[in-house]
Structures are given as C-alpha cells and as structure tokens.
Amino acid sequence: MLIDRQARIIEKKTWGSYHLFKIESPEIANRAEPGQFLMIKVSSQLQPLLRRPISLHNAENGTVEIFFQVAGTGTRLLAEKEAGSTIDLLGPLGRGFTVEDRLKGEEVFCVGGGRGIAPLYFLARKLKEVGAKPVVFYGGRSQEDLPLTGKLKELGMELLVSTDDGSAGFPGLVTALVRETLPHRSPAFLYACGPEAMMENLAQLCQEKNLPAEFSLESIMGCGFGACFGCVRKIRRNGQPSYLKICQEGPVFDLEEIVWQEKENG
C-alpha cells in the first residue's frame, strides 16, 4: 500500500448519481487485485475529516478505475471532481477475492447489487484470464441503476440483469434471478458484493446448494489499514467468532466465516 497524492483523473463518466473515474496511478495499479479498495481523500480541508473507502473497479495499464454512487457528503464531494484534476489515493488496501487457477474451465457466478457491481468488473476480467467462465449478475432497482451494463457486455462474458421494477431484464431481485438460474447451471464458485440483505439471502442460497462463495463486505472505516479498529465485524475464523477488521482481514470473506445475525444496530 502506498499514498499517491497526485493521481490524475483522466476520464470521468456520470450517470445520475453514479460516477466512474479513470485515474492515472501506475504504482497502485500494478499492485491492485480485484476486491481491494482505496481510501480516497475527498477534501483538502478538515471537513469531512476522514478518507472514504471506495472499491477498485478496475486496474490496468497504469490506471485504476473507481465506480461509486453518491450516498452522502463524502461521495458527493468526490463526484464533484473533474477530469484533469488530481486526487489523493491510499491503496491498494485489504484482502481481495481469491482467483485460483483451479477455476479454469469452470463456470463462476459474480453477483452485484447496485453499486456493489464495482469490484466485480475487475474480478470478472481476472477470472477470464485464468480461463474461468464468469456469469455476471447485475441487479438494480431500475434500469437507471444499471449504468455499467454496456461496459460489462464489452467484456464478452455472459451478463444477466435484473430490476426490481422490471424496467430491464429479469423483473425482481437479483437474488431471485440467481435462484432461478442455478438449476440450469453448475457454477463452481460464487462471488458477491451488494447490499447486506442481498448478500445474506445469497449466503442462504449458497449454503442450500453447497456452493462455495466469497462476499465483499462494507463498513464505515476510520483509516482503512488496520490502525483504528473501527470497521470490525463478527467473523468465524479459527473457531470462535470474533471481531475482525474488515479493512485488513477483508473486505472479502469466505461465506463460511461471516456471521450474519450480528445486526449492526441490534
């Protein structure tokens, strides 16, 4: 991990509240793996104080890409940055998805809900490189929530979309689409990133079908590199569940490790 205080935004695309930045940062790009994230400074002032964790959407040829949705003050300030300006990045951080050679020739499911699709683009690319056959599921509330459909299609892999309101693709939740698709396929692995409810639902499905899986979790983060202990979650690793740092031990965890009933505000 390193700090790049002068990373240049070389391309910016906007779809409503969704934004895609392509950023020149060779050293971070060279080290980046799918599922890892960046801590991005959204203001040079003291307000907002903390960096924001943003997952890596892609990394190649000396550039990194981020895809994010405006969800609060931090992401709103980030979205205001224009192509040509520079940005302060800390990364790549965390433990990403496991992409193993043994997946060669196997079908694998990549399930993204809303902005949770962000890391799955990078992942699907890498899976393809090892010879796996990714099937990307992309769910959103409405067609406007699926701005990356075109970009994903360009990757040349199977893409199945769903919308809650039926405005595009399968009408209903992406989890229902996965459930409906499963009997006709035999995936060797499932990767997911999205809202908590979606992932908990998918976790149940994976357990029913004995499908191994990895999930990327989200949390408020103080630092992103293990110093503050602010982003913990109950994880079952080596026996008893204990609070592990999402930023350092994750954000990607094995399905078997995640304790779902730990409701954050319970």
Place this chain on the structure above:
Amino acid sequence: MVDLSVDLGFLKLKNPVLAASGTFGYGLEFKPFYDLNELGGFVVKGLYFSPREGNKPPRLVETPCGLINSIGLQGVGVEKFCQEILPQLAQLDTAIIVNVCGEDEDEYARVAEYLSRHKGISAFELNISCPNVREGGRCPAQNPEATYRTVKKVKEVSSVPLITKLSPNVTDIVSVALAAQEAGSQAISLINTLLAMAIDIETRRPRLHNIFGGLSGPAIKPIAVRMVFQVARAVSVPVIGMGGIFSAEDALEFIMAGASAVQVGTANFVDPDVCLKIIDDLRRWAEQHQVEKISSLIGCVKA
C-alpha cells in the same frame, strides 16, 4: 540546524512528536509508510491484561471536524503483546510507550508489573481516562483520589517511568493532574477524548452501538489547548499535549501552551505519514523563526 530534541527528564526524545495511543495500532501498521525511527516515539494501543473483544459495531461516527469512536479497547492482551509485538518494537530506535489499562486498580498494577519484566519499553502511559468502558464513561481520572490510588499502585510494582493520561470529562482537571503528580507520575499527558454522542434522526437511534463514544479530531483542539495550558501552569512535571493535532502549527500551539511534547492521534487515520510531515514542518517553522531549540518554546505563551 534546529535542535528538535526535548527532555522529559526520565526520557529524551529526538523530537517532540509522538503518535497517540489508539490511533497507531501497535506501531507496525505504519511501517509500510515510513521509518518509525523518525518519530520522537509512539504510544501503542491500550493493553489490558487479557485479550479484549471490544465494543459491538457501529464503533465510529464522523462529526464536523471530528470523529466519535467507541472501539472499547479491543486488543491482544499483555502476553501476546510481549511475545509477538514487543520484540519487533524493541529493535526500533525511538521511544516506545505502552498505554496501560485496567478494569480496576489491581488490573492496572498487574499489567504494569507484567510489562515491566520485558525489555524495550521506554515508559508507560496510564490510561485512567478511557471513556469507552460500559458504564457510561466512569474511570479513575474522574476524581483525584482514585487517580492518586491508581498511580500509586502502579508505581509500587514498576520502576518504568510513568505518564498519566487525563480525561477532559471532569470539572477540575488541575486537581486530577496534581493528584497524579503527587502519587509519583513523572509526566502528565492530556487530553483523552471528550465523551460524546450522535443520533441518526431517521432511525431515532444513537449512531454508536455503545450510545456514547469519545470525540477526537480538530473539533476538540481548542479545549485541549486550554486544558494543557491550565495543567502545565499547575504541575512541575512535564506535560504531553494532544487533541486534534493535524499540523505543525497545531503542535506549536500545544508547545507554547506548556507541552514538552505532543501526541498526534486521529490525523494518523487520514494521512498515515502525518507525523513525519509535522516533524519536517516544525523544523522549517523553527528555521524561519530563528528558533534554535524547539524546547525554548515550551510554555512561551504570553498570557
């Protein structure tokens, strides 16, 4: 060439910048960012005798120019610290200060006694002021008598130099500082976080699971400077100032208020190499202002 060194009496620091407990992990987390030997020193995360799970999440909420945390001192405990972490820290050429915690006076003493048997610790910082324990933030730092007893007890079992870290959540911080000094504390550090709360108005719930947490960051700096000023005037032992330091200018305010050294906390989260920048900027400021020894500025405020 500016002389940045400061002498706490029991400990010489190559510069007055320490990284604060709870914001610097066990130190090793910052190794990827810079050479830790550049620091005046650092204070490792608070240690209880046994490992601690910490509080339930959510543990953090950002507020204007500040951060409220209720980590609850999640940590590895003394045994693992001494076996796995301290040997790595002991190789460094910088002051290693260990933050000592306890549920009661006996535990403070047990932790200090255990740690004293190991090499590589420059000083203890007695954490009598953490507001993150369950009972709404009660701790020895809230009254002079309990502070005196706790410091005394630790001094009885350990000869490692002792810094007592005070809480700002008191009516009269000077009386607590004097109690710590009287009990044998060789320095006073302040301030710990301010007990705070934030509410999510949509769910009508507190934003932290623990309801209360400790506020840190630039929002608390003026309060911290005031308290350092008050305490530094009253005690004869050195004072280490902290609370929202993000820049060399901030650090200078504390030094001028009477701090012999400073601790940088929350800023480490935002810029992991911020301490290095503060040290460089202190040097530059001193050069520009023809200050030969940074120590000549301690308590120089004309008030």
